Amino acid sequence: MRIRAQVAMVMNLDKCIGCHTCSVTCKQTWTNREGTEYVWFNNVETKPGIGYPKHYEDQERWKGGWKLDGKGRLVLRSGGRAKRLSRIFANPDLPAIDDYYEPATFDKDILVSAPGGLTDTPVKKPYSKLTGEPMSIEWGANWEDSLGGDTMDQDPNLRGLADKVKFEFEKTFMFHLPRICEHCLNPACVSACPSGAMYKREEDGIVLVDQDRCRGWRMCVSACPYKKVYVNHATGKAEKCTFCFPRIEAGQPTICSETCVGRLRYLGILWYDEDAVLAAATVPDEELLDAQRGVFLDPFDPAVQQAARDAGHPEEWIEAAMASPVWKLISEYRIALPLHPEYRTLPMVWYVPPLSPVLDAAGAAGRDDTDADDIFHTIDDLRIPVAYLASLFTAGDTAVAGGVLMKLAAMRAYMRARTLDGTVARELLDGIGMTADQVEAMYRLLAIAKYDERYVIPAAHAKTAAALEDLGGCSLDGDGGPGMGGGPVPVILSTRRGQ
Template sequence: MRVMAQLAMVMNLDKCIGCHTCSVTCKQTWTNRDGVEYAWFNNVETKPGQGYPRRYEDQERWRGGWELRRGKLVPAAGGRLRRLANLFANPEMPALEDYYEPWTYDYRTLTDAPLGDDTPVARPVSAITGEPTSVRWGPNWEDSLGGAPEHARADPMVQRLGQEIRLEFEQSFMFYLPRICEHCLNPSCVASCPSGAMYKRSEDGIVLVDQDRCRGWRMCVSGCPYKKVYFNHRTGKAEKCTFCYPRLEVGLPTVCAETCVGRLRYIGVLLYDADRVGEAASEPDEQRLYQAQLGVFLDPHDPEVVRAAERAGVPHDWITAAQRSPVHSLITRYRVALPLHPEYRTMPMVWYIPPLSPVVDALAGTGFDGEEAGNLFGAIDALRIPLDYLAGMFTAGDPEPVRLALRRLAAMRSHMRAVNLGETPDPAASTGVGMDVGSLEAMYRLLAVAKYEDRYVIPTAAVGQAHDLEGIATTCSVGDEPAPGGRTDLFVWRDGERPAGMFPTLREKGKP
């Protein structure tokens, strides 16, 4: 057993209101500069929808993540020779139109227009070329179902359902999905990087890009199945979500979590057995990958695990934080948080509590008590948000873990409603989902009324050595892929030179 610590995040989708505050504050902090106008390290998608970049979940098209071939994990994008062949013309890398061409408005037309009979109009202008453009797509074109009737049927998850979804206004369903880099245990972006610039910090598991070593090959962009690595076409470097590591190193949460209006994000430490990661990611049955990843996590209260962590050099503050971690409670104790697309085999470390909200109003509209446990349990499979759709996102199609999570959330609602009204809680609400009353109430305190220090349990043991953390990398290779610790540049060029920009259509136009 080789114990390592990982900072992780859980988001409660039942509380996301789609205000995009997290996206805006992240944008202002990390990507408010030339070259990454199109990049959103944090974005909030409306589901059903194609997402950002468009249809990123279609791995048959983009070939990100890992595949299991003859019992061995290999990058879905292919081996070294195939990646070398795609180096200068990679058909599996999103183009600008798959993201969107960022724009602003010609406000000078409004401020400097002479007096006249006509009202001046500020036309959209490309933020990249500076030329007039037509707005055809955005980072969330289906926001609040705005474009759903036309575009939602192209959602890869909807197409996998094999059935027509209901998009009429009175029958439609939707929920918001905030997304950041998953900071995976088995990141395919790290294994795809030919220059070793992508690395995973051994202290906290955060995946970063060494800007000095990055050569702009963009293999990390195509290798990431979540498409959360971006290419800066001004600097010729890859950039991505940093999990706000400068803030975490001093005990502060990420900017997206700090500014979240719905208080739906939780940050904490998970202890895991690094020796099990490769085996878990190689689970042949995709629908068992969720359970396999759960088997990688360790119980921080187990004395044997604590001793092993101390022998491995995990600081005492990190072990204590893991014992208090809200992320550990939601993922492994209560089993209400689920990973996003475990079938990519990257072992993601940003997990989600599936949405339950519409069921109460739907039940109340039929004349039944929408908060009664028996009614709630019976309505789980009849949610407006199809259970199979959620299972396709969070458990590779297995509906049982999603059903259990939703039933536990429903049981918590029913129990706490009885408590708040002074009624005698129905014991079947807790026993029916394999929990006791104490666990239901503890889960309620965490999900509904948790204070700041309970939602963000971030150790600060590394503050004294924060300046050293950027240079610390850990090997992350599976199978015959090289570890990113050594320099494996395929080509080298002089300082100041870089490969062609990410968007050849713009370059061909001769735009600056």
């Protein structure tokens, strides 16, 4: 066993209101400069929809992620080394700017400088930020925002679900899906990079790009099934979400987490066995979720703790792993799920799936919203189909997706009964195999957790952050980078507490 630490994130989709604050603050922090006008390290999509870039989940088209060959071996969908090198100067599996969107700006001066007495109201016209020419805006990173079905029929996740997902107006559904780089345990982008510029940090698992080694071959863009690697067209270098590692090193959460209005993001440390990653990525689709959970190690196991000490991890990391909200949501409560585990990258950004108003739905159907059987039976009739959630988070396994929704529904019903009249709904607890203490702890974490409970970042980072200031900044701090080549990026040591 080779024990490793991974900084991981869980997002509770029930709490996402689609405000895009996370996207804006990430954009202002990391991609507000020349060459990154079209780049969003964090974006919020409306599902169902085709996403950003368009149809990024269609791996038959883009050939991202991994697959099993005829002998059951794990291979990149984009091909082996020889195939990638043969088309290194002409890669056909790349999204075009129209798949992202052509960024625009506006001639705002006309609104304040137009002469008086005009018969027509001055209008600011859009201009391309790439060419400077007039243009018409036809797509954007959040073009589908809150449309709830306008592009539903084009969503790759709905293939084969026509009999289960109806397109009638009264059955239209939607929810918001925030996305960042998954910082995978088995990253396809790292394996596909010909120059070795993509790498996964040993100390915390964050995947980064060495700007000095990057040669702009763009194989990483093709290989990433989530299309979260971009090319800066001004520098010709690949760029991606850095998991805000300068903040993490200072003991602070990522900027998207810090500014999240809905407080839906959780950050923490997971221990995992590096030797088990390959085996977990090569199991059949129906076993992928259990296999990935099996890679994670119990932070309360004395043997795991000792292995972490033997590997040189400080005591603060061991304590942080035990307090990790990510561990609780993924492995203890088992309600967080990975995005598209069938890509076999073993993603490390997980999601608590959205639950429709199940208690209201039970009442509307004439069922008893305090009866366990009635609540569980209502799950199949919810506005957001279980089959669609399964296509996103469980490689199509509706039983697993439905089981998570049942836990969430039982938690709501149990807490409502306990709050209204103090009763303990044993039938609900028995139905999901959890104790009253577990359900109440899960409710607290999901609903009312404070700042220090949502973000458990090892104290060791804060202790060493001052020394990191002398190392010369971050992986994007070069010509055209967010630091504009102006020296080390300052690390803020203070943190806020008690929110």
